[in-house]
Amino acid sequence: MSEKVSICVIGSGYVGLVAAVCFAEMGHRVTCVDNDEPRVKTLNEGGVPIYEEHLPELLAKHRGRNVKFTCDLGAAVRRSEAIFIAVGTPQGDSGAADLSYVEAVVSEIARSIGDYKVIVEKSTVPVYTNEWICRVLHRYGVDPNSFDVVSNPEFLREGTAIGDFLHPDRIVVGAGTESAAEVMQRIYQPLTGGSYYSQPNALPGACSALHPAKLLVTSPQSSEIIKHASNAFLALKISFINAVGNLAEAVDADIEDIAAGIGLDSRIGPKFLRAGLGYGGSCFPKDVAAFHWVAQQCDVDFQLLEEVRKINETQRDVFYNKVLSALWTLRGKRLAALGLAFKGDTDDIRDSPAIEIVKKLLDAGALVSGFDPEAMERSKEILPPSETLNYASDIYEAARDTDAVLILTDWKAFATLDLQRLKQAVRFPIVIDGRNLYKPQTMLEHGFTYVSMGRPASHQDQLGQAAKQNARSRRESMVTPLSGRCLPFAPST
Ligand code: UDX
Ligand code: UDX
Numbered sequence: 001m002s003e004k005v006s007i008c009v010i011g012s013g014y015v016g017l018v019a020a021v022c023f024a025e026m027g028h029r030v031t032c033v034d035n036d037e038p039r040v041k042t043l044n045e046g047g048v049p050i051y052e053e054h055l056p057e058l059l060a061k062h063r064g065r066n067v068k069f070t071c072d073l074g075a076a077v078r079r080s081e082a083i084f085i086a087v088g089t090p091q092g093d094s095g096a097a098d099l100s101y102v103e104a105v106v107s108e109i110a111r112s113i114g115d116y117k118v119i120v121e122k123s124t125v126p127v128y129t130n131e132w133i134c135r136v137l138h139r140y141g142v143d144p145n146s147f148d149v150v151s152n153p154e155f156l157r158e159g160t161a162i163g164d165f166l167h168p169d170r171i172v173v174g175a176g177t178e179s180a181a182e183v184m185q186r187i188y189q190p191l192t193g194g195s196y197y198s199q200p201n202a203l204p205g206a207c208s209a210l211h212p213a214k215l216l217v218t219s220p221q222s223s224e225i226i227k228h229a230s231n232a233f234l235a236l237k238i239s240f241i242n243a244v245g246n247l248a249e250a251v252d253a254d255i256e257d258i259a260a261g262i263g264l265d266s267r268i269g270p271k272f273l274r275a276g277l278g279y280g281g282s283c284f285p286k287d288v289a290a291f292h293w294v295a296q297q298c299d300v301d302f303q304l305l306e307e308v309r310k311i312n313e314t315q316r317d318v319f320y321n322k323v324l325s326a327l328w329t330l331r332g333k334r335l336a337a338l339g340l341a342f343k344g345d346t347d348d349i350r351d352s353p354a355i356e357i358v359k360k361l362l363d364a365g366a367l368v369s370g371f372d373p374e375a376m377e378r379s380k381e382i383l384p385p386s387e388t389l390n391y392a393s394d395i396y397e398a399a400r401d402t403d404a405v406l407i408l409t410d411w412k413a414f415a416t417l418d419l420q421r422l423k424q425a426v427r428f429p430i431v432i433d434g435r436n437l438y439k440p441q442t443m444l445e446h447g448f449t450y451v452s453m454g455r456p457a458s459h460q461d462q463l464g465q466a467a468k469q470n471a472r473s474r475r476e477s478m479v480t481p482l483s484g485r486c487l488p489f490a491p492s493t
Helices: 016-025 037-044 055-062 073-078 100-110 129-139 161-166 178-192 220-250 255-263 284-297 303-327 353-363 376-382 395-399 419-425 440-445 462-476
Strands: 006-010 029-033 067-070 082-085 117-121 147-151 171-174 215-218 334-338 367-371 389-391 404-407 430-433 449-451
Touching: 006 016, 006 073, 016 029, 016 055, 016 067, 016 161, 029 073, 037 067, 073 100, 082 100, 082 178, 100 117, 100 129, 117 129, 117 178, 129 147, 129 220, 147 178, 147 220, 171 178, 171 220, 178 215, 215 220, 220 255, 220 284, 220 303, 284 303, 303 353, 303 404, 303 430, 303 449, 334 353, 334 395, 353 367, 367 376, 367 395, 376 389, 395 419, 440 449
Parallel strands: 006 029, 006 082, 029 067, 082 117, 117 147, 171 215, 334 367, 334 404, 367 389, 404 430, 430 449
Antiparallel strands: 147 171
């Protein structure tokens, strides 16, 4: 049986709250601290402040038993052996991560350290943060022998965070001493030894007692870089497929077939090759910027990351121009916005492409009816209902009497629409899909003009035929009669 460890998690957001309940699920004694008193009150009264699959069940199972919620950071630190810092690390103006919340929390920890503690960076932080935390603790006069600072980055995808935590591809620990590494190994022993997976009510997933989680121990700097490099590489894959998608569209190819074709290469893999509106959320945008900032500080040319960002930003304009091409003018047009969260299965709207598109449409004078299964309350905080923006009770209410339906977030509910019912609801049967949830042929068969990303549009109306003819004649001008190949664009004479 694995040993119980007393753990303090500071921050009860998308990362901290998931970490707290998962450590409790693994059998540890957890105190979760937050300086947001209403949030702590909600948690103690049985509320669930964020949307995550399995979170309500695990909170109900462990609240008041293996996990307690408090605002008293000092008491929590004193009774814990390991202190996980999981507060926000938002992007600052220069692109660097804003670590002011981390520093604020470290200064509070400094006042409460007595016996040996392991302080853990769970939040995504740039390389050398570990050294800075040590420096701040020294400045507060903390005995260097009474603590170690380790890096233990999270690789949690919102919507599947609980599963990602308990069935990780890998656990990364950046430790500078044997004693700190030993504490971390004890904490993760239920997963790396496999005993957690043998429990009768363990969360099912890829790991098992026979194939337990892997733990990689490295230096703090390497661990901090692993996190930024992982997110930057995933963002790179997405921007790559989107750039290929824009090229595919120019030659009437189909990015979904292209993604399938390259994804079958075991060295590439099929994941994170979904073309569309691009990435958003509280991680990829800020982590790509922070990683680029770190490289600049070290005088290392990592311009590739700037291209990743630029391609991603462009995707929102590509989509907006598709809406313009389909509708000609936007002022007074009624549009359904299906999806507000930055991706499906989450209520998070931080840096959501969907929200940005809705704002652009409203600025252009369109009337928008938005719907999202989970993110509407958070959306109303930054985009309150108005004469030009309403929040619908369901998909078909949002689509009623609209000039076009826009799919902005890849919720499963949007991929399984009742297309007959949708056609009866809309004013014009036009769907502009930013997440490629449908096959063009399916939409054509149901009488829709369907526009998506990186694929030929399928048109129902005459206007569409003219657009198709224009595209065809443009292509023909590029092909030589002999070779039949597309010439590179003729040099300007
Ligand atoms: C954040 C970052 O977004 C992510 O990149 C990093 O890996 C982990 O931290 P997230 O959980 O999404 O992840 O942050 P957020 O949802 O903002 O939650 C942070 C929590 O910390 C909030 O509940 C906030 O009230 C709390 N907090 C913040 C404190 O308790 N003390 C502070 O000083 C600052
Ligand atoms: C990401 C990382 O996956 C996770 O490991 C890290 O800890 C936090 O950041 P998250 O941001 O929650 O997780 O969501 P993810 O599923 O990675 O999607 C990120 C964004 O990329 C979303 O906006 C999504 O719509 C977009 N995306 C994802 C694509 O556009 N295409 C894809 O193929 C995959």
